[in-house]
Amino acid sequence: DEVRESKEKITLIPLGPLTNIAAALIGAPDIKGNIERIVLMGGAAYAGNYSPSAEFNIMVDPEAASFVFNAGIPITMIGLDATHKAQLYREDIEKFRKMNKKVATMVAELMDFYSSFHKTMGFEGSPLHDPLAVAAVLEPDLVTSKNWQ
Incomplete structure (x- = not known):
């Protein structure tokens, strides 16, 4: 309801798997237009923490992650490679x-x-895994991002 009723577009910063965001988008697809972007701690460019190649927040619910990644909402991923340096x-x-x-x-x-x-x-x-995602939203100059599409 808060996303739907917001007068401004919002930035979501999920802490953990993307299950709730996927469920919200499936249950209320009209909220997509109110979401400016999603900034999440998740993924890894090189090595994971769930397995040698998978990061926990993505791997624990890969279907939800896939749904959110393909929803057409801009996403910034703060991966393990970055959080291990912070x-x-x-x-x-x-x-x-x-x-x-x-x-x-x-x-x-x-x-x-x-x-x-x-x-x-x-x-x-x-x-500082999740705090770095929050910091990237509050102080964008703290991180440098690359487009990996």
């Missing part, structure tokens, strides 16, 4: 903690958890 390091986490604010403390605690997991995967920091 990492939050221990010193960054400590800066959040020193802010002494509830949200900053929560971010620090979440990143403590993710950092310990990512260390087991060989990362020095913690890749």
Whole structure:
């Protein structure tokens, strides 16, 4: 309803598989005209994280991904290749903690958890997968995109 009722075209930033967006487009095809673009964390140009060649957000529901990719809506994919370069390091986490604010403390605690997991995967920091997609919308100059059609 919010997409349909929006006075302006919107940008969708899905977090995870594209199942909900595909379902929305199938159930309410009229909303397509209100969607300016979709910016998502998904895919990989070289190596995946679900399998050697597949990224989780796309592979977990490939039918939904295919439907959304073929819906005629402009899509920007922020792939693993980019998100693995955008990492939050221990010193960054400590800066959040020193802010002494509830949200900053929560971010620090979440990143403590993710950092310990990512260390087991060989990362020095913690890749910022979904936050990079959000940042690409809020600050477009942070990323350089290429047309891979």
